[in-house]
Amino acid sequence: MSHSHEDHERTMSTDVRTTRRLSSVRSSLTTAGLAVTAMIGLSACASNAPQDTWQPAGENAQKIHDLQWPVFTVAGIVGVIVLVFIGVIVFRFRDKGQAIPEQTHGKAWLEYLFIAIPAVILAAIAIPTVGVVLALAETDDTECIINVTGQQWWWEYDYEVEPDGSICGFAPSAGEASPIITSGQVVIPAGTNVLLRGTSRDVIHSYWIPRLNGKRDMVPGRVHYLRLQSDTPGIYAGQCTEFCGLSHANMRMETVVLAPADFQRWLDNELEPYKSPAEGTLAKEGEATYITQCARCHQVNGLVDDKGTDDTSDDTVVVSYPDQFVFSGAAPNLTNLMGRNTFAGASWDLLTPECREDVWEASPEEFGEKYLAGVTEDCLNDIDLREWLRNAPAKKPMYADAELLEPTDGKTRGMPYLALSEDQIDQLIAYLLERK
Amino acid sequence: MFTTGSKLLLGSTVAALIGTLLYGILVGGIMGTVGLVSATAALGTFAAINIFTRDANVSVDDIDAFAGAAAGAERPGSSMWPLAIGLATATITLGLVTYTAIFMLGVILLIAGTAEWMLQAWAERASSDANHNREVRGRLAYTAEMPAAAAIGLGIVIYAFSRVMLGVPSKASTIVAFSVVAAVVLAVGAFVGSNRRISAPKLTGLFAVAGVVLVSGGAVAGLNGEREIEEHHTTAYYAQEGKCGTGEISADEHASQTVAGKASQAATVVLSDSGLTYTFPGLDQVRSGSIQLPRSSAVNILFRNETNEHRRLVADMAPEVEGSPAKICSQLVEEGGVQLLTLNYPVPSFDPSVEANGGYALSVPGVDGARLEVVVP
Numbered sequence: 001m002s003h004s005h006e007d008h009e010r011t012m013s014t015d016v017r018t019t020r021r022l023s024s025v026r027s028s029l030t031t032a033g034l035a036v037t038a039m040i041g042l043s044a045c046a047s048n049a050p051q052d053t054w055q056p057a058g059e060n061a062q063k064i065h066d067l068q069w070p071v072f073t074v075a076g077i078v079g080v081i082v083l084v085f086i087g088v089i090v091f092r093f094r095d096k097g098q099a100i101p102e103q104t105h106g107k108a109w110l111e112y113l114f115i116a117i118p119a120v121i122l123a124a125i126a127i128p129t130v131g132v133v134l135a136l137a138e139t140d141d142t143e144c145i146i147n148v149t150g151q152q153w154w155w156e157y158d159y160e161v162e163p164d165g166s167i168c169g170f171a172p173s174a175g176e177a178s179p180i181i182t183s184g185q186v187v188i189p190a191g192t193n194v195l196l197r198g199t200s201r202d203v204i205h206s207y208w209i210p211r212l213n214g215k216r217d218m219v220p221g222r223v224h225y226l227r228l229q230s231d232t233p234g235i236y237a238g239q240c241t242e243f244c245g246l247s248h249a250n251m252r253m254e255t256v257v258l259a260p261a262d263f264q265r266w267l268d269n270e271l272e273p274y275k276s277p278a279e280g281t282l283a284k285e286g287e288a289t290y291i292t293q294c295a296r297c298h299q300v301n302g303l304v305d306d307k308g309t310d311d312t313s314d315d316t317v318v319v320s321y322p323d324q325f326v327f328s329g330a331a332p333n334l335t336n337l338m339g340r341n342t343f344a345g346a347s348w349d350l351l352t353p354e355c356r357e358d359v360w361e362a363s364p365e366e367f368g369e370k371y372l373a374g375v376t377e378d379c380l381n382d383i384d385l386r387e388w389l390r391n392a393p394a395k396k397p398m399y400a401d402a403e404l405l406e407p408t409d410g411k412t413r414g415m416p417y418l419a420l421s422e423d424q425i426d427q428l429i430a431y432l433l434e435r436k
Numbered sequence: 437m438f439t440t441g442s443k444l445l446l447g448s449t450v451a452a453l454i455g456t457l458l459y460g461i462l463v464g465g466i467m468g469t470v471g472l473v474s475a476t477a478a479l480g481t482f483a484a485i486n487i488f489t490r491d492a493n494v495s496v497d498d499i500d501a502f503a504g505a506a507a508g509a510e511r512p513g514s515s516m517w518p519l520a521i522g523l524a525t526a527t528i529t530l531g532l533v534t535y536t537a538i539f540m541l542g543v544i545l546l547i548a549g550t551a552e553w554m555l556q557a558w559a560e561r562a563s564s565d566a567n568h569n570r571e572v573r574g575r576l577a578y579t580a581e582m583p584a585a586a587a588i589g590l591g592i593v594i595y596a597f598s599r600v601m602l603g604v605p606s607k608a609s610t611i612v613a614f615s616v617v618a619a620v621v622l623a624v625g626a627f628v629g630s631n632r633r634i635s636a637p638k639l640t641g642l643f644a645v646a647g648v649v650l651v652s653g654g655a656v657a658g659l660n661g662e663r664e665i666e667e668h669h670t671t672a673y674y675a676q677e678g679k680c681g682t683g684e685i686s687a688d689e690h691a692s693q694t695v696a697g698k699a700s701q702a703a704t705v706v707l708s709d710s711g712l713t714y715t716f717p718g719l720d721q722v723r724s725g726s727i728q729l730p731r732s733s734a735v736n737i738l739f740r741n742e743t744n745e746h747r748r749l750v751a752d753m754a755p756e757v758e759g760s761p762a763k764i765c766s767q768l769v770e771e772g773g774v775q776l777l778t779l780n781y782p783v784p785s786f787d788p789s790v791e792a793n794g795g796y797a798l799s800v801p802g803v804d805g806a807r808l809e810v811v812v813p
């Protein structure tokens with residue numbers, strides 16, 4: 001740097017320097033603003049956006065979509081007009097040292113106009129909005145009831161057995177129906193008006209499958225309804241949308257739509273009686289480990305503890321009692337764990353990435369077949385599942401540390417660390433792999 | 437010549453020294469001894485400073501000088517605060533052997549007495565004008581004394597009044613509180629307001645009499661004890677006692693006034709002449725036979741009685757499961773009335789202990805066949 005330049009720098013007035021600094025701040029702000037706008041703009045074009053309200057996949061979401069188009073259009077036009085107006089005014093009447101112009105007050109016809117225009121716009125928007133709100137609250141056309149219960153941090157579904165012995169209007173192909181309990185993924189028949197009856201076991205959660213309907217808060221002690229309907233088989237993802245504690249971000253849910261024939265197969269499979277693993281297999285050892293380590297929280301329907309003997313007289317039905325250990329009073333039912341393809345609040349895949357893509361990206365015609373195959377040994381994503389069994393709270397943040405549980409009377413929120421050995425984990429994986 | 441202050445400090449030093457020796461020999465304990473030694477040293481230092489700066493310049497024999505010295509200049513006025521401190525000491529001692537509350541009262545009295553005594557001593561030396569001194573004292577002391585006196589006075593009034601209220605029967609107490617007392621206050625206010633010339637002493641006298649009446653009334657009522665206050669049991673208590681039958685129990689009073697939230701419940705269970713049916717709110721379909729409710733979740737059931745008898749809904753729970761009652765019952769409800777039952781099923785209905793008990797169910801005592809099987813998955 002030359003001497004004279006430095007001198008010049010030093011004599012520069014603070015004013016000039018401040019202005020320079022300000023203008024550099026301004027230009028970086030402009031850059032940041034442009035970047036954010038560009039990001040928002042680009043994200044709108046993202047093709048891989050499973051939770052997109054602009055891609056409705058069912059009647060209810062379509063109604064919302066048909067409403068949001070005109071509303072956003074009108075709002076957008078109004079917004080542009082207002083912004084352009086502001087811009088023109090700011091530019092044309094900027095301070096050039098001119099005298100303050102004459103001030104006038106009150107112009108009745110203008111004020112009436114400014115009241116009338118918004119009133120007309122609001123009324124025009126209100127009429128269809130109220131119509132859609134009422135249509136989405138309709139329950140008369142329900143064909144299938146499924147109960148959904150939120151808890152920290154996963155969703156449980158139980159399927160009612162209707163008075164006529166069917167589930168969702170589907171009678172089991174063999175035997176009698178009994179209630180089905182699943183978690184994470186709710187399976188519904190295509191083209192059926194499903195009514196979710198939702199509540200919560202602990203705090204307020206909110207159920208939202210953006211491509212199928214709006215949001216519905218699930219509140220402890222209350223039952224709220226949400227319609228779901230889709231004609232297109234596939235998996236529709238969603239997210240808890242009411243902040244509900246530590247792992248709120250890991251409380252996801254998926255609605256799986258199956259063609260009626262596939263739904264029938266899914267239903268029959270769910271109702272199949274429990275099959276104990278063959279004697280002498282790793283899975284059989286896993287069953288025993290499961291009974292000692294997991295059964296106090298997780299239910300596997302039909303599981304019987306044979307106490308390791310052939311004598312059936314001392315067999316006992318294994319019933320879980322999670323209300324003694326878990327704050328919400330529940331843990332996912334694992335009867336058909338491998339029939340679903342995500343776990344722990346639908347936050348991790350039970351399928352390897354390739355197998356997952358195969359199912360999730362399948363065409364509506366092929367989807368059912370692929371989904372019903374469940375998780376096979378080759379497709380099992382045992383990395384995440386093993387990590388889960390090794391130390392669940394390390395994988396998903398949960399208040400499951402015994403030392404911090406005084407306020408909940410020693411009960412965990414979520415699944416605790418269980419100090420399993422790698423051998424036990426091997427056995428459990430083998431056992432769980434047969435749960436479908 | 438020793439002034440009073442010097443004497444007090446010297447005496448305290450000696451007392452502390454004796455205390456230290458006694459403690460050190462009899463009790464021991466390093467920390468205690470160190471503390472007491474420090475206190476003794478501090479007191480000794482204060483005594484020495486006092487004697488040196490205020491007493492040393494006056495000879496014992498020099499009567500004139502003594503009379504003229506600042507320390508001996510004014511005769512202190514009489515004070516009741518030493519008496520209060522003495523009382524405080526006694527109270528503290530009493531409190532130590534009886535109740536903590538008395539001890540605390542003594543401590544408060546001790547602090548207040550000491551502060552007042554110090555303030556008085558300071559004010560009396562503020563100037564040679566006694567009136568001015570009194571005013572100075574007041575200016576400082578009233579900021580604390582007035583609110584404290586008001587609080588104590590109010591406390592006494594409220595306490596005495598509450599004793600009277602709890603002493604008389606509940607109906608009478610309502611009448612006394614809202615009619616008699618209110619009327620008296622209004623009358624006195626009106627009288628004083630319309631009689632501008634009423635003298636201050638007369639008013640003071642009036643209030644003094646009212647105060648005495650109230651306090652003595654409170655004392656009498658307090659000694660008599662509170663009226664008998666009825667104990668109210670909830671239906672949960674009667675359920676435990678096995679009294680969820682057709683008969684009326686005290687928990688049944690005002691049954692239909694107890695239901696607030698009638699919307700968004702899990703189900704509405706209706707008893708009519710055709711038995712027990714239910715609907716899910718929002719669904720028109722009327723169902724009977726069995727009802728599915730979730731597990732480990734607080735479920736609210738609305739019970740509506742459409743027969744012309746008084747009826748209650750009873751839920752059979754899981755008596756074998758820890759923390760679950762055997763039964764939960766609603767209040768007896770009249771025709772057209774509703775009741776809310778909050779149920780929480782801890783284990784599924786296929787639990788062997790529940791099956792052995794006949795399963796979960798909702799039923800109505802006295803109505804044969806009015807029964808819903810509850811399925812908990």
Ligand SMILES: [Cu+2]
Pocket residue numbers: 150151153204205206240241242243244248251
């Ligand atoms: Cu949530």
